[in-house]
Amino acid sequence: MEKIYTRTKTIQEDKVSGFCPGCMHSTVIKLIGEALEEMNLVEKAACVLGIGCCGLHMDYIAYDNTTAPHGRACAVATGMKRSNPDTLVFTYQGDGDFASIGLGESISAANRGENITVIFINNGIYGMTGGQMAPTTLIGMKASTAPKGRIAGEHGYPMHMCEILNQLTAPAYLVRTSCNTPANVNKTKAAIKKAFQNQLDGKGFSMVEIVTSCPTNWGLDPLASLDFIEQKMLPEFPLGVIRDR
Amino acid sequence: MAKVEIVAERCKSCGYCIKFCPKQVLATGSKVNSKGYEYVVPVNPDACIGCAVCARMCPDGAIDVYK
Ligand SMILES: Cc1ncc(C[n+]2csc(CCOP(=O)(O)OP(=O)(O)O)c2C)c(N)n1
Numbered sequence A: 001m002e003k004i005y006t007r008t009k010t011i012q013e014d015k016v017s018g019f020c021p022g023c024m025h026s027t028v029i030k031l032i033g034e035a036l037e038e039m040n041l042v043e044k045a046a047c048v049l050g051i052g053c054c055g056l057h058m059d060y061i062a063y064d065n066t067t068a069p070h071g072r073a074c075a076v077a078t079g080m081k082r083s084n085p086d087t088l089v090f091t092y093q094g095d096g097d098f099a100s101i102g103l104g105e106s107i108s109a110a111n112r113g114e115n116i117t118v119i120f121i122n123n124g125i126y127g128m129t130g131g132q133m134a135p136t137t138l139i140g141m142k143a144s145t146a147p148k149g150r151i152a153g154e155h156g157y158p159m160h161m162c163e164i165l166n167q168l169t170a171p172a173y174l175v176r177t178s179c180n181t182p183a184n185v186n187k188t189k190a191a192i193k194k195a196f197q198n199q200l201d202g203k204g205f206s207m208v209e210i211v212t213s214c215p216t217n218w219g220l221d222p223l224a225s226l227d228f229i230e231q232k233m234l235p236e237f238p239l240g241v242i243r244d245r
Numbered sequence B: 001m002a003k004v005e006i007v008a009e010r011c012k013s014c015g016y017c018i019k020f021c022p023k024q025v026l027a028t029g030s031k032v033n034s035k036g037y038e039y040v041v042p043v044n045p046d047a048c049i050g051c052a053v054c055a056r057m058c059p060d061g062a063i064d065v066y067k
């Protein structure tokens, strides 16, 4: 018998991550690593991590990375890519990082069509800091800053970042995927590979928005969080390619 | 012929592999690892077809698949 699947070498061999059980930050970083290995890009890659649970990856990944000030990953990635055009530069950001404190930097980088790749983790909450409301929190969904659930009249509506960026002329590729089923995991990996290839081809700004879970701050066990994604998150954040040019 | 091996120390017992295995090969075991998780074990190993769905769903890369 031959070994046909094992953990990617892009995650340090001796490490077990501190992510909660079922947290898809682990799933996505695994898929990114598999994509880098399969495309022979590990040596060329530089990841700009956001602040949040996303930033915990700095302790585990085995390729070049840096951490940007909260929300500024797209600005840092812009500088890195412009000064090192041969490096594959991608950001890895949560919804609080990308769509809240970093909204200005994110939209501006997309509007300039920077030749970078954004991996945007939409778990509908601020995970690391204890479950505060994010721009992506669903109406009615409880957060520590919205104990009765998000109320539109008070907190506004969930923000759809793919659709918002689709109003701009410059972006090349905007896609929304999830990791709640084997088929969606495979599609997420394919989308990440396409977004990396776009950068190699000089196509400009690509973003993969991945609808994930935060079982801990959702107050659900991992399996129940899969159902929550399917029944609540995906109707609000429909999956698919929003732009591909 | 196919088999799965679980790296017990990496397993956090989320249950994704158990849910998606099409052949019900896996279940939560009764032993705990050093982090206190009741790690998953192959309870029905002969039924494994080596599709690697369990390993792809595992967030933590705790499953090796042989075929
Ligand atoms: C300037 C600044 N403001 C606030 C914080 C506190 N803070 C740390 S992480 C975070 C939110 C992270 O949420 P998200 O980006 O959704 O990441 P997740 O943990 O959900 O992956 C906040 C507000 C900070 N570190 N720096």
Ligand code: SF4
Binding pocket: A018, A019, A020, A022, A023, A024, A025, A053, A123, A127, A128, A213, A214, A215, A216, A217
């Ligand atoms: S708090 Fe949420 S986002 Fe952070 S590691 Fe735990 S499940 Fe993942």
Ligand SMILES: [Mg+2]
Binding pocket: A052, A094, A095, A096, A121, A122, A123, A124, A125, A126, A127, A134
């Ligand atoms: Mg978040």
